[in-house]
Structures are given as C-alpha cells and as structure tokens.
Amino acid sequence: MTETLLSPARTAERLPYPALAAEIAALLEDPAVQVPARLVQALPGGGSLFVMPALDGRLAITKLITFTPANAGTGRPAIQGDVVVFDIATGERRLVLDGPTVTARRTAAVSLLAAQTLAPNPDGPLLIVGAGVQGKAHLEAFTAGLGVKEVFIASRSTASAEALAAHARTLGLQAEVIANPNAALAEAPLVVTCTPASGVVLRTEPRPDAFIAAVGAFTPRMVELAPELCRHLAELGTVVVDTRDADHEAGDLLQARLDVSRFASLQDVLQAKKNRPPGPVLFKSCGWAGWDLAAARLALPA
The missing domain is CATH 3.30.1780.10 (ornithine cyclodeaminase, domain 1)
Structure with missing residues (x-):
C-alpha cells in the first residue's frame, strides 16, 4: 500500500x-x-x-x-x-x-539556491544567527549544498547554540558558539539570520564579499537587520527578494524605508543568467507557497 x-x-x-x-x-x-x-x-x-x-x-x-x-x-x-x-x-x-x-527544508533550500547563484564567496565560514529549527535546517543545507566546513553560531539561548554546534560537529564541521554576531561578520562571508525577528540582531557593515540570507522577518513589523545595514547593502551591493510577495512583507527592507519593488526577485536573477554581482548581497526571504x-x-x- x-x-x-x-x-x-x-x-x-x-x-x-x-x-x-x-x-x-x-x-x-x-x-x-x-x-x-x-x-x-x-x-x-x-x-x-x-x-x-x-x-x-x-x-x-x-x-x-x-x-x-x-x-x-x-x-x-x-x-x-x-x-x-x-x-x-x-x-x-x-x-x-x-x-x-x-517549511524548514524548503526555506533553507531557497537560501541555498540563492547562495549557489549569488554568493561571492560560497565556501564560508558560515555565521548563523538563531539556533532554532531554521538554524539547523540552514546549517544542514549549506553543508550539503555548498560544502561549508566552519560555522559560527549565535543565539539568545546558549543551550540552543551549544546543541546546534554539537550537531554541526557530527556533520564534520568546525563549530564555535559566539556571543556577538556583529563581531563575526568580519570572518564570515556567508550569513544566515533566522531568529524570531523581534528585534535587530545585525548592525555592522559586512565584508565586501558577504552573502546574507535574512529569513526570520516575514511581516512588515518583524525585523532582524538594522535599517542602516539594509540601506548600506542596497547602495553598495545587491538586494534580491525571494518573490514579489516580499514587496509588502519584507519587514527588514520596509522598516529601512526602501522601495522593495525595485529589487530583483530570485526568479528574475535565475532567468537573467548573469554573473554574480560585485559587492555584498542581501537575500530577503519571506516565504511562498511555490x-x-x-x-x-x-x-x-x-
């Protein structure tokens, strides 16, 4: 049967x-x-x-x-x-x-596809902010799809961060729990934020070769990235949204007072078949039934 x-x-x-x-x-x-x-x-x-x-x-x-x-x-x-x-x-x-x-696996797989397509330096190390279900899914996805070997993990819950680090080590990764994710931006060209999005967790300007997948904020009132960070990435790098639904849902970008409709979607990027853009990349994920x-x-x- x-x-x-x-x-x-x-x-x-x-x-x-x-x-x-x-x-x-x-x-x-x-x-x-x-x-x-x-x-x-x-x-x-x-x-x-x-x-x-x-x-x-x-x-x-x-x-x-x-x-x-x-x-x-x-x-x-x-x-x-x-x-x-x-x-x-x-x-x-x-x-x-x-x-x-x-939900966990398709969200991480979308971030993986975006990183495969857009990340200037896809080898890592990887910084994960938020050690819940999505943190684990993104760790596994980036390990399986990009071959990441090293990860930094930041979380409000030390126990959750330590548990995810232990899981990372079972996958063969070097894993370190850190207290300040902003300080780790200098070392990590791959970044995923997957927190409850109840407040800003990243403020510092990233590396020029950074790829940031911002996952946690999927309503206009939710936020993970500081407005000044979003504006910096929009001015000096590239911002891509998962779908056009992000135009009215991408809390990080909306609270930065950016016109979300002017940013390309992942579908636009894939269909254009262009080379990776120069400078840092922000991929804003909000979710989609597709x-x-x-x-x-x-x-x-x-």
Whole structure:
C-alpha cells in the first residue's frame, strides 16, 4: 500500500537539500505554476493561520499552517500543520507531508539556491544567527549544498547554540558558539539570520564579499537587520527578494524605508543568467507557497 501520510522523518527523507534547491530552480522555469495570494488569518492570542495554495500542470497543494509565537519555551513547536497534495487529473489526495518539516527544508533550500547563484564567496565560514529549527535546517543545507566546513553560531539561548554546534560537529564541521554576531561578520562571508525577528540582531557593515540570507522577518513589523545595514547593502551591493510577495512583507527592507519593488526577485536573477554581482548581497526571504509545491513535486515524482 502506498504511504500517504508522512511523518516528519519520512518527509525529510524525501526532501534532500541539494535536490530540493534544484527542484525550486526548475519550478521557477515552469510556466504552468500558479500561486494565488496566501491567506493569513490572525488568531486570538497572537497566533496566525496560513492557508497557502499552489498548482502546476500535475499537482495542486495547500499548506495549512499555524504560527504560534507563544509556544516559545513550552516544548510545543511554533509552526504546526500539513501540506496536502492532490492529483489534478483525478482529484485524488496523493500525499500529506509534515508542514513544519516542509517549511524548514524548503526555506533553507531557497537560501541555498540563492547562495549557489549569488554568493561571492560560497565556501564560508558560515555565521548563523538563531539556533532554532531554521538554524539547523540552514546549517544542514549549506553543508550539503555548498560544502561549508566552519560555522559560527549565535543565539539568545546558549543551550540552543551549544546543541546546534554539537550537531554541526557530527556533520564534520568546525563549530564555535559566539556571543556577538556583529563581531563575526568580519570572518564570515556567508550569513544566515533566522531568529524570531523581534528585534535587530545585525548592525555592522559586512565584508565586501558577504552573502546574507535574512529569513526570520516575514511581516512588515518583524525585523532582524538594522535599517542602516539594509540601506548600506542596497547602495553598495545587491538586494534580491525571494518573490514579489516580499514587496509588502519584507519587514527588514520596509522598516529601512526602501522601495522593495525595485529589487530583483530570485526568479528574475535565475532567468537573467548573469554573473554574480560585485559587492555584498542581501537575500530577503519571506516565504511562498511555490516553494511548498516544489517540495511536493520532489516528494511525489512523476
């Protein structure tokens, strides 16, 4: 009997990072892909319900996710839900993927694809700010897809940072927990910020060959990067957004009073097929149901 409801572990097995990054790139070349605007419904208590549909010529998916910031420190995950995959021709439900696992892996795979395409110095070392689920996913993705060998980890929770560093060492990396991520910018050409985005975590100007993937802020009120840092990167480097949805969601850029619509999207960059731009690069990721569709395509091959 075909397995339909996948556990987190089984979902992860079907979504290896390099293959998922390649599938995301293929999806951005597929004219059959349609991604309606996602519904974000505020919930009592400060949480949100996300309803995120997408389809191509073969599959239709909907991701149903709850985001509950109040779960921090309770042992319950902040993100919960599922990705339901349907066959368009028959209407049959083909697969149910674990939503948090898909979210973590496709977000890290998008950052990986952006780094593969845009990073001036993709070898690392890597600086990760935020040692939660996304910190772990990005560590694994950049290790698998770029061959990173050294990582610096900063987190408000020392225990979480130490746990992620220990995991990095099991992957063969040199790992160091640091207290001040801004000081590490001088040593790390690869940077990922994946915090709860409740306040600025990076202010210092990065290296000229830096690639920064800012992941945590996906609403206008959330922020990880100081406005002056965003303006510096926009003036002297290159800013790329994951999709045009970032125009009204990219908190870091909006709070810097930048016109987000003037920045290229990842799809624009891939289709232009130009050389890596000079200077530092900021990749602002906000999330998109198309990435979940790419995960479904990889998990349920034709």
